[in-house]
Amino acid sequence: AVPDTTFVYDFAQGSRERRDLLGGKGANVAEMTRILGADRVPAGFTITTEACVAYMEADRTEPDGLAAEVAGALARLETHVGKRLGDDADPLLVSVRSGARESMPGMMDTVLNLGLNDRSVEGLAAKTGNARFAWDSYRRFVQMFGNVVRGVPSERIEATIRALKGEHGATLDTDLDVDALRELTARFKTLFEEHTGEPFPQEPGEQLRQSIRAVFDSWMGERAIHYRRINRIPDAWGTAVNVQQMVFGNKGDTSGSGVAFSRDEVTGEPEPSGDFLQNAQGEDVVSGVRNTRDIAELAEIMPAAHAELMEILRTLERHYGDMQDTEFTIEEGHLYMLQTRNAKRPAQAAVRFAVDAVHEGLLDRDGALLTIDASALDALLHPTFDPSAEIHQLARGVAASPGAAKGAVVFTADEAVAAAAEGRAVVLVRPFTEAEDVAGFHAAKGILTSEGGKASHAALVARGMGRPCVCGASTLEIDVEGGEIRAPGGVVIRAGEQIAINGSTGLITTDDVPLVEAEWSEQFETVLEWCDELRTLGVRANADTPQDARRAREFGAEGIGLCRTEHMFMAADRQPKMRAMILADGEEERRAALEQLRPLQQEDFEGLFEAMAGVPVCIRLLDPPLHEFLPQRHEVEAELADLRSAGAAEGGAGGGKIAELERTLVRVKTLEEVNPMLGTRGCRLGILFPEIYEMQVVAIFDAVLAVRERTGKAPLLEVMIPLVDYETELEILRELVLDAATARGLTVGEDFLVGTMIELPRACFQADNIAHHADFFSFGTNDLTQTALGFSRDDVESKFMGVYLDRKILDRSPFETLDTPGVGQMVRMAAWLGRKTKHQLKLGVCGEHGGDPDSIDFFHHSGIDYVSCSPFRVPIARVAAARAAA
Ligand code: ADP
Ligand code: MG
Ligand code: MG
Incomplete structure (x- = not known):
């Protein structure tokens, strides 16, 4: 009978359902013990994550009763195996393995062969008749225990092995004979003593106690904390510890x-x-x-x-x-x-598995879709090498994580992080990688190593993150200290020089290879079709140009959820005209300037409408503060100062230019605002300068009529008024739109709709009243987040977000994933209030959150009709929407 325990569970007691308590490794080892039978899985026990949490909470003190429970479990294990830990003649050996709920490469490494000491190693040798095996096991134990439990540096361990191999003329560890291994063990023990100031512990109970503590402590280690932050794993989970009977793969060639x-x-x-x-x-x-x-x-x-x-x-x-x-x-x-x-698998493997699993009858479609991580699909949309490019191969390694990457060589994670912060593309190049390099993976476009294969740390982490990676390029000599890569044929590549890797083929080159967009596999198409059948949430794209609109449709967008008209004014031929409009003296002059812009704007709309025939296109009227289109004040002042001093020298030349700049300066100063994002922008522009919105609306309607006449088709047009606070704002501007429509014989509700962005807290509270004047709402969750939280989205990332994440005030940026308790509740309230007024009110989301899988899940469950995101996120949104519905 198994006794009642709280902190320790035998493998025979556990199951995969108890993952939170037993950690992933412990729960699955227990599960395997049940389904494969006890002779396939070495016996052992798991110390729970709760024990770890209790230990942390008590300031690194083992909770009462833990020692007794471990002793009890150990005694049961000894009985089961028929050997005793610390027996000199025939010792039980165990491994000590960490295992959190989610697997965490930042955690403690495993200690193998625990229980050996100077006496029992002889017993093991005699009992097995294999002295080499016994000493190999012991030297591994001293090495691992020293390194993992007591922090003896890996470099010193490696150096010790290298020196000994040199003395014995051995290349591989397996070339070392018993005497060499005996000698190696002795040197490791000396190293241990030098480093820790204590002799290597001989008593197995003490070895076990220290190892268990080390696993607990590793949960709060720097590497683990860093990994958790990147992967959004809560600190409060704790890790389990697994103690398991050893089985031996180092017993010779049949092992x-x-x-x-x-x-x-x-x-x-x-x-x-x-x-x-x-x-x-x-x-x-x-x-x-x-x-x-x-x-x-x-x-x-x-x-x-x-x-x-x-x-x-x-x-x-x-x-x-x-x-x-x-x-x-x-x-x-x-x-x-x-x-x-x-x-863990890269996107292409996830997609392939999902399709095969359905065809094999392993899973149904819903179940198969749930095995795909929508955010990882990014990798399928990543570029590859242009297949037609002739590439000169520098070297070849293991194709460890798919996709191609190109960038300047950096040798450390820190350099990669610094480069990414400056917006430079880099490839992280290292002999091999360790947990502390993980931040560099994030920052780099790709990873290249000279050692290790598909199961190496670099490969695992890169695949997990969707970064292209080539491993084990053994012909490259990567000299981190010297800051260079030495390649065959005497080629040397220094830090900062360009390199390109193809993680799908293993190819490495210094050529400036063109990267091309990924080809979609048939399986990916299949998955997306299933998603479209399953999902109820619509997916549109944010697009401002006909090219973007076409790409969005190729990616499966069902329309445009946001066309930002201001982007049309940024082009070089538009800017001077836009500037003239803003600088205009009074309404009449402004109208004349707007007349110059109107045909250009109409032309843009026509292109867009032709690309989107038959599907919705939502056009937002001008939103940003006008001064964004003017030069910066200090630039004008500097130019003016230059001209004036030059003018003074030459005696009056450039007077006309000076007068023009002076005029600009006055206007720049007039338009200047302390808080432009909370200033004269959005519908406030339409209220102050109705002629601007009139011009835009006329251009939109004339474009629809022109396209309709030319092609017989038109999009389902939606005109959107931004940044509404008061229902009266919308009432006034809706009138303005309807007047222009009526003059052209167009009817609201048939030929077009008029709606508003909901992106201010007041609009959420007043959504029932605002809905009287709106045919649709589109939640602008970027501005809504900014105004609801009072966070300036242009500043927070560089100022305080890092500290907020570190201090656990936030667990992720509210600009990436919707802050559901705050902003999300406002969205739900506004949706409910709006639909109270108009049962059929169409509801969309057009912020960045429209492409974020977690936020999409929330929108699905909030009665939103569609999300709109950048064209590249559209496939991800389709999968995320289907998963939300599955
Ligand atoms: P990680 O989480 O880093 O994979 P593990 O706890 O899985 O660490 O241990 C790593 C490896 O150590 C295992 O894959 C296995 O090869 C070896 N190992 C762990 N426990 C035992 C054991 N009881 N007997 C033999 N080998 C073991
Ligand atoms: Mg493992
Ligand atoms: Mg906005």
Whole structure:
């Protein structure tokens, strides 16, 4: 009978449902124990995440009763295995493995072979008749315990191994004989003592206690905190600790260790893939100390174990209903499964799996869509090398994460972060990567390493983030200190020089290869079709030009949710005319200037309307403060000062130009506002200068009529008034629009609609009254966030957002993901109030949030009719909307 416990669970007690308590690794090891049987999974127990939380809360003190529970579980394990921890003659050895709810590469590494000491290593040697194995295990334990539990630096460990190998003329760890390993162990112990000031602990109970504490402590380590921040994992979760009987992959050539995916983890093809090493323990496979072999070769070396592994992969996939990422060890021909989890996969593999899983009957469509992370689909829309480009190959590595990237070489994560902050494109180049490099992955366009394969840290993290990555380009000598890459043929590439990588093929080049947009796979089309059937939320795009509009339609946008007319005034041929309009003296002069702009504006609309025949196009009338179209005050003043001093010297030349600049300066000063984003903008412009909106509305209607006459088709036109606070503002401006329409024989409700943006808190509260004058609402969630929170969206990122995220006041930027408790509630209230007045009121969202999967989920559940986002986010929004409905 299993005793009642609070902090410790035997594997036999756990299950995958208890992931929050047992961590992902512990819950899945328990699950595998149940479904594969106890002889496939080494026995052990899990110390819960709650124990870790209690430990942290008590200022790093183990909670009462934990020690006794661990002792109890250990005693049960000893009975089960028939060996005792610390037995000199036949010791039980265990691994200590961390495991949070979500897998976290920033966490503590594993300690293997715990329980060995100077006496039991001899016992293990005698008992197994394999002294080399016993000493290999012991030296690994001293090495790992020192490094992982007590912080002995990796470089010093590596240097020790290198020196010893040199003395023995060995290239690989496996070349070292018993005596060399004995010597290595001794040197590691000396190193341990130098570093910690204590002798290496010989007592296994003490080894275990320290290891458990180290796992708990690693939860609050810098790397882990950094990783959690990037991945939005709460600090409060804590990590579990797994203590598990050791099985040995380092017992000779009928033993080994590896990783296996139930399908190809890069392409998603339904062939298992993976890497393994003969005569090795698990860490060797990931660390890249030896070059791994492909899992297919296992079929020749150990056919029975290979066949069993393939069968188990199928079983696990069926059981979990998802692609699996596993770790295994073979001890003298016997296969053990040490870990399984749903495989992280790049977007193309996720899509491929979803489609295959439905065809294989593994999942239904809803279930399959739920296996796709919508935000990761970005990678499918990323560029690749132009296939027609002739590329000179510098080197080739492992295609570890798909997509192509090009940029200047940087050698450290810090440099990558600094470069990204300046808007420079860089490729992070390192021999290999570690958890502390993760921030650099974010900042870089791509990652290149000279060591490690598809299971290396660099590959895993890059795929998780959707960054292109080439690993294990072993012909490159990456000299971080020297700041250069030495390539075959004496080619040297220095920091700052350009490099390009293709993470889909492994190619590396210094050519300036053109990057081209991704081709969509047939599977991606299939997934998107399923999404369109399933989702109820519409997806439109924000587009201002016919080109953007066409691209948006190719990506599946069902219309334009926001056309910002001001962008049409930024073009070089428009700016002087726009400026003349703003500088105009009085209404008459302004009308004359507007007449110059009108045909250009109409031309733009015609192009847009032709591209969007038959679908909705929502056009927002001029929104930004006028001074945005004028030169900056200090520029005008500087120019004026120059002209004046030149004029004084030459005696009066340039007088006309001076007068013009003086006029500009006066106007710039008049229009200047302390808080332009809260100033004369949006519908306030339309109220103050109705002739501006009149010109725009006339251009819109004339364009519709022209396109209708030319093509017989027209879009479903929506005219949108921005930044409304008061229903009277909208009432006045709606009148203005309707007058222009009536004069052209156009009817509201038939030929077009008039609506408003809801982007100010007052408009949310007054939405029922405002709705009397609106045929639709479009939530401008950028401005609504800015005004509801009082956060200037142009400043917060660089000023205080970082601190707010660090201090956990926020867990993500409210400009990226909608602040649902605040801004989201205002959206819901306005939607409800608006529909109270008009049952059929059409509701859209046109802020950045319209392309953010989490926000989309909220909008779906808030009765919104459609979201609108940038063209590139449209496919993501389609998938996110379907997932919200699934
Ligand atoms: P990570 O989370 O970094 O993958 P793990 O706890 O999974 O760390 O351990 C890494 C590797 O160590 C495993 O893949 C396995 O090869 C090896 N390992 C862990 N526990 C044992 C064990 N009980 N017996 C043999 N090998 C083990
Ligand atoms: Mg693992
Ligand atoms: Mg706005």
